[in-house]
Amino acid sequence: MITTLFYDGSFEGILTAVFEIYARKLKHVKLLPNGTYSGAMFTDELTIITDDNRARRVLQGLTRKIASAGVQRLYAAHLAEILEEDNPIVGYMRYVFDNDKNIEDDYGNRYVLRISEIVRMVRREKHRMEAFIRFKKLKDETFYATVDPDFNVLPLILKHFRKRYADQKWIIYDTRRAFGLYYDLHQVEYITLDFSEEGVGKSIVSKYESDEGIYQVLWKEYFKSVNIGSRKNNKLHLRHVPKRYWKNLTEKL
Structure with missing residues (x-):
């Protein structure tokens, strides 16, 4: 069973969603912005209320397991604002928490690879804005x-x-x-x-x-x-x- 999580579209909302995933022991999830139609027939739905304290706890957990530059890459990927591409961010964070080793260079993982691709596009746009x-x-x-x-x-x-x-x-x-x-x-x-x-x-x-x-x-x-x-x-x-x-x-x- 897939649980669809509706959130406010913010990075803090993603962090709060990750907190809820572990607190509720959810296995299969899909993240969607508030007001979006999930389109799935067999799914549970949960509205995520962004909580700064819970978001901060998840962020602190990430900084203990990956470099600060790695956290910044996740934020940059979120700024891409590509529909449903916050799901790889959630997948990446879960992969971080579920492993004892550092996973930042594990490009064999689909989430790590996808985040790398999105960040590359965002950084290219950043450099163009600085120049243009x-x-x-x-x-x-x-x-x-x-x-x-x-x-x-x-x-x-x-x-x-x-x-x-x-x-x-x-x-x-x-x-x-x-x-x-x-x-x-x-x-x-x-x-x-x-x-x-x-x-x-x-x-x-x-x-x-x-x-x-x-x-x-x-x-x-x-x-x-x-x-x-x-x-x-x-x-x-x-x-x-x-x-x-x-x-x-x-x-x-």
Whole structure:
């Protein structure tokens, strides 16, 4: 009998689900977000209420059995937000707890292999965001950029941009997921913007610095000057800079 576990979609929810699996001695489970139809005829169903204390206990148990980098890989895999791919995370965690040896390099296990594949995709997207983000200056001296990544990588790029642009205020906004990062010269906060007609987000475009258009032209001209026409390789260029990123790149507008 399969037990379907419904959870809130958070990483803490996954950790709480793992706690419940062991507390209730569940064997075969399937994890689904709240509001999802399981589609199974013969199944028990259980709604997981995220519990920070239980999640913390599972997290502490993981850190005793695998390296902190291994736990970070599980979190990165969760940020992929691929439908039903949190199940391999649960399988991975159970494999950790059910073995005395360290299993992080056991790629013969399907869960270890799948987590490795997902993390590779997420990290590739992270590196692309770090390279492709283009800021525009607002009148209040804040630098603003929009992104539309395939995976939820904003939590993973936070450290990079806080370190690289520590001397200026900035906002990086994920338009697909409707939240962003705001750095005020002291700390980074998660924010949401209202893009309704009266909302703050709607007026951001009108708040660009008057010289911003000049800077964008100079940026485009710079890219033209460094490109050597005789060595142009469109196929290679598209491999490194896929078209889906062009709408947020100043030099492509």
